[in-house]
Amino acid sequence: AQSVSQHNHHVILSEAASLELGCNYSYGGTVNLFWYVQYPGQHLQLLLKYFSGDPLVKGIKGFEAEFIKSKFSFNLRKPSVQWSDTAEYFCAVNAPRTYKYIFGTGTRLKVLA
Amino acid sequence: DAGITQSPRHKVTETGTPVTLRCHQTENHRYMYWYRQDPGHGLRLIHYSYGVKDTDKGEVSDGYSVSRSKTEDFLLTLESATSSQTSVYFCAISITSGGSYEQYFGPGTRLTVT
Numbered sequence: 001a002q003s004v005s006q007h008n009h010h011v012i013l014s015e016a017a018s019l020e021l022g023c024n025y026s027y028g029g030t031v032n033l034f035w036y037v038q039y040p041g042q043h044l045q046l047l048l049k050y051f052s053g054d055p056l057v058k059g060i061k062g063f064e065a066e067f068i069k070s071k072f073s074f075n076l077r078k079p080s081v082q083w084s085d086t087a088e089y090f091c092a093v094n095a096p097r098t099y100k101y102i103f104g105t106g107t108r109l110k111v112l113a
Numbered sequence: 114d115a116g117i118t119q120s121p122r123h124k125v126t127e128t129g130t131p132v133t134l135r136c137h138q139t140e141n142h143r144y145m146y147w148y149r150q151d152p153g154h155g156l157r158l159i160h161y162s163y164g165v166k167d168t169d170k171g172e173v174s175d176g177y178s179v180s181r182s183k184t185e186d187f188l189l190t191l192e193s194a195t196s197s198q199t200s201v202y203f204c205a206i207s208i209t210s211g212g213s214y215e216q217y218f219g220p221g222t223r224l225t226v227t
Contacts, residue, residue, distance in 0.1 A: 032214075042220075043203060043218040043219060043221050044203065044218045045218075051210075092216075094214065098214075099144045099207050100161070101158070103148075103155045103156040104155055105154060105155040106155045
């Protein structure tokens with residue numbers, strides 16, 4: 001069965017620090033990969049996605065993620081975080097042309113001003 | 114926000130009572146989903162729909178039923194609410210993009226079962 005692992009459950013950083021959140025998935029075939037962000041009290045918003053092509057994808061608000069097929073990973077990065085990045089981040093996977101998604105358990109990021 | 118609304122946004126109910134949550138979309142999307150979000154569990158799929166009257170179970174469907182009598186509405190019913198169903202419920206739709214699908218979420222319904 002497909003699964004998604006986010007090993008960092010809670011991360012605390014100071015402003016301007018660099019961020020990397022891990023995401024690993026288990027699925028033998030081609031996958032589509034997503035990162036969602038949920039700000040406090042709000043719904044999930046799509047941050048970035050990978051379908052095919054360049055494994056380094058850029059999303060909104062300066063976030064990027066790198067797909068490494070050999071490692072089954074899709075880690076999220078940001079060179080310099082801001083206080084406003086405080087949120088929960090979810091990695092998700094689905095198989096192309098299917099309509100079911102598997103989400104990780106989320107990583108709660110707190111950025112200290 | 115992909116034109117998704119959920120109602121009610123907050124509800125407190127007693128154990129054993131039936132509860133229906135509504136998801137409404139304005140853009141005629143085919144696929145709709147109900148998830149629950151709980152600390153430490155992320156989002157878990159309850160039920161999904163791939164068309165009017167076409168629904169299927171997700172990973173945590175016990176105790177829940179759904180109906181979709183028209184494209185724009187997807188209803189989630191807790192037949193007899195239990196405290197374990199206290200959660201935040203999100204509706205989502207899928208939009209085709211480049212050969213695959215992207216999900217967009219509604220604002221959520223916070224349900225408390227006392």
